[in-house]
Amino acid sequence: MSNLELSVTRLISAPPARVWDVMTNRIPEWWAPKPWRTEVDQLDRHPGGGSRLIMRGPEGEESAHEGFVLAWDDGRRFAFTDAITADLEPAGPFMLGIWEIAPEGHGTRYTARARHWTPESMAHHKDMGFDTGWGIVADQLKALCEE
Numbered sequence: 238m239s240n241l242e243l244s245v246t247r248l249i250s251a252p253p254a255r256v257w258d259v260m261t262n263r264i265p266e267w268w269a270p271k272p273w274r275t276e277v278d279q280l281d282r283h284p285g286g287g288s289r290l291i292m293r294g295p296e297g298e299e300s301a302h303e304g305f306v307l308a309w310d311d312g313r314r315f316a317f318t319d320a321i322t323a324d325l326e327p328a329g330p331f332m333l334g335i336w337e338i339a340p341e342g343h344g345t346r347y348t349a350r351a352r353h354w355t356p357e358s359m360a361h362h363k364d365m366g367f368d369t370g371w372g373i374v375a376d377q378l379k380a381l382c383e384e
Contacts, residue, residue: 335348
C-alpha cells in the first residue's frame, strides 16, 4: 500500500458478478454523491483507453474528469489516472484511482483507492472531503447492488 493512498472499502451482500455489473454498467447511478449526478461521456473499457466523466451539481456546477484507463480486468478491477488524457497528452496529475472487488464470504469486498504523487495532493484530496464523498459513493454502490 502506498503511503500516499486514501481508500474506502465496503462489504457488499451480493455476488461479485452483480457488483461488477453495477460498478461498470450503472456508473451514473453511484459515481457521485447525490444530489450530484454523473454523465459518462467516454469510457473505453481496456488499458490504454480514454475516459471522460462529467459530474454535475444541483446548482449547475460541472466538474469534468478526463483521464486514461490504466487497467481493466473484467470482473476484478479498473484503474484511471488524470495524469494523461485520452490523446496521450500530459495533464496536471492529481491521482491514480483504482476500483476493485474480490469475493469475501457470501458477498463481495469493494475497495476504492486514490493514490497521489505528493503528500500535498493527498492532503488536498482529504481536505476536499475524500472520506465523506467516497464513503457516500461506496454506500450508493452497495445499496444498488443489494436491491
